[in-house]
Amino acid sequence: MRYCRIALLSVLVVLTSVPVSLAAYHHMGDTDSDIFRDVYPAVAGTKLDSCAVCHTGGRYEKYPGSNKWVDMGSCQWCHYTYGYDESGDIDDTLNDYGRDFRDQGRNADALQTIADLDSDGDxxxxxxxxxxxxFPGDATDDPTMVPAPFRIFERSQLEQWPLHEQFLLMNTHKSGDFYALYSGVPVEDLLDAAGILPTATGIRVYAPDGWSQYHPLDQSEEPxxxxxxxEYPxxxxxxxxxxDVALYPDTGWCSFDSIGAEDLSxxxxxxxxxxxxxxLAFTRDSAYLESGELDASNRLNGEGPFRVVPPQKKPGPPDQSVKSDHQDVIWPFDENADHNAGFATRTTTIIKVDPLPDGFTDINTLEAGWNxxxxxKIVVYGAIDPSETIYEKFDLLMSTLMDAESSAFKRHSVKFRFILKIWIARLFVEWDRPEKALDIVNNRLITRVDGCALRDLVDYNDWIITCDNQKPVYWQLxxxxxxxxxxxxxxxPAE
Known part of the structure; x- marks a missing residue:
């Protein structure tokens, strides 16, 4: 059983809000999610189809006085504070929306009662x-914020690319060094395929257990x-x-049993x-990386399906663990050695390209990944070409309009007219005329569905005449x- 995944969503859902066949994982016997979907059926398969609607994430200091903090999503934080044994107080994990839901009776009527409240004060x-x-309980997530452009890549897709294989030392600080033959695709190739923008300066790599690691695009003096x-040295x-731990299990500290070490001295x-x-590796010594999962203490085991692997910037030998009492060895622990393994990211699911374009916001990196x-799969988002995301959004909007009843429109013919304009705007993007598409969206469509979102009532010129149907279309536009x-x-063209 993967303990944390019961409350987490796929990154695709977090980014696009497109309904998918794979719904969120929920706790056994938990009826709150069912109640929420009954009142708001449109949330099924979206990022709101999760425990994060009512529960918050949190952080704790790694050890007293360290000033090093571990950030957790709502699932991990709940298990950290409430416990797998349910010994904690579940109310301590609730966000403002969750508390309002609880206080009003924790039922369908409660959701209707708090619909007009602003629980998170945004x-x-x-x-x-x-x-x-x-999220109605997260003040950093409101309708005006637009998730950044994204691309999703599958391992089966990446396997068709020219693969890069490298044998290297993974030098750790304390957990045991090892040599390995990793195979995958260079991260630079992945970013180029995603359409990295000239404004990009670096990336941040995320794992679903809350780990993140920054990498600049170019060389840096910072160790x-x-x-x-x-290319690395x-x-x-x-x-x-x-x-050699194979020869001396009690006193050795490095594994040399990789197939890449054959015939090397x-x-x-x-x-x-x-x-x-x-x-971005997906095999080690010719076998797929073992998928990561959390144990009962919220520690990540495994390293796959993807691991970001940095070679040493300052090549050196495998030094002894800092924890060992046996430092009178050929390669004792060296604080100044390049411990590159500590900067690798196991079970990578998200790569953020910094800085985000103006007007865009992050996906919820703490609530995504296990699916x-x-x-x-892996998602790349941020300062990248938005074209693929635009097509996803057009498809979502077309689906929303086609699913709406004709009675929701000012006239029956308006529904067809609306869909036709969306289709034409999409064609302009495909024809490399985005300025024409922008004119249609900004000047001919948004103004036809803005009454409910801006004034909470239908305007005389609105094409959609019910606020329940109009607001989702407005925010998608x-x-x-x-x-x-x-x-x-x-x-x-640049000036």
Missing amino acids: GHANGDEIQAVR SFYPVYG PAVYYYDQTA NGDSIGVEDGLRLL FVDEG HELKALINLLVDINS
């Missing part, structure tokens, strides 16, 4: 936020910054029997075609406008 009523697929682009192979140069790179672990405007800016 200036938007709970019901409006839910219609816009935003802890492992760059995305460029070549390395040599270090071997000594006294360090101490001091041999390690040859890597095209050089060592920051790698992608199961499905062998709002997102499309921002994304297409970004595409226009990208295509505009």
Whole structure:
């Protein structure tokens, strides 16, 4: 059983709000989610179809006085504070919306009662936020914010690319060094395929247990910054029997049993075609990486399906663990050594490209990822080409309009007219005329569905005459406008 995944959603759902066949995981016997979906059926399969609607994340200090903090999503925080044994107080995990729901009776009537409240104090009523697929208990997530552009890649897709294989030392600080033959795609190739923008400066890599690691795009003097682009220094192979855990399980500290170590001797140069790179690996020693999962203490076991692997910037030998009392060895612990393994990211599900374009916001990185672990997927989002996201949004909007009853429109013919304009706008994007698409969305469509969102009533010129149908369309057009405007800016010649 994967303990935390019961409350987490796939990143696709977090980003797009497109209904998918895979629903959120829920606790056994928990009826709150069923009640929420009964009152708001449109949330099924979206990011709101999760425990994060009512529960908050949190953080704790790694150890007293360390000033190092561990951030947790709602699922992990609940299990950390409430406990798998349910010994804690579940109310301590509730956000403001969850507390309002509890206080009003924790039933369908309670949801209706609090729909007009603004639980998180962000200036938007709970019901409006839910219609816009935003968390009503999170003040940092409101309808005006537009999730950044994204691309989703599957392992089966990446396996068709030119693969990069590299044998290297994973030098750890305290948990045991090892040599490994990793195979995958260079992270720079992944970013290029995602359409990284010229404004990008670095990436932040996330795992679903809350771990994150920053990498600049280019070389940096900072020892802890492992760059995305460029070749890392070549390395040599270090071997000594006294360090070999296979020979000395009690006193050794490095594993040399990788298939890449065959025919290598101490001091041999390690040859890597095209050089060592920051790698998005999905195999190790010719086998798929074991998928990560959380144990009962919220610790991540495994490293797959993807691991971001940085080679050493300052190649050196596998040094002894800092925890060992036996430092009178050939390679004792060296605080200044390059412990590259500590900057690798196991079970990578998300890569954020910094900085986000103006007017865009993050996806909820603490609430996403475990479904992608199961499905062998990874998402890249942020400062990348928005074209693919625009097509996703157009498809979602078309689906929303086609599913709406004709009676929700001012006239029966208006529904067809609306869909036709959306289709034409999409064609303009495909024809590299995003400015034409922006004109349609901004000047001919948004103004026809803005009454309920801006004034909470239907205007005389609105094409959709019920607020329940109008508001979701307005916010989808709002997102499309921002994304297409970004595409226009990208295509505009620099001054």
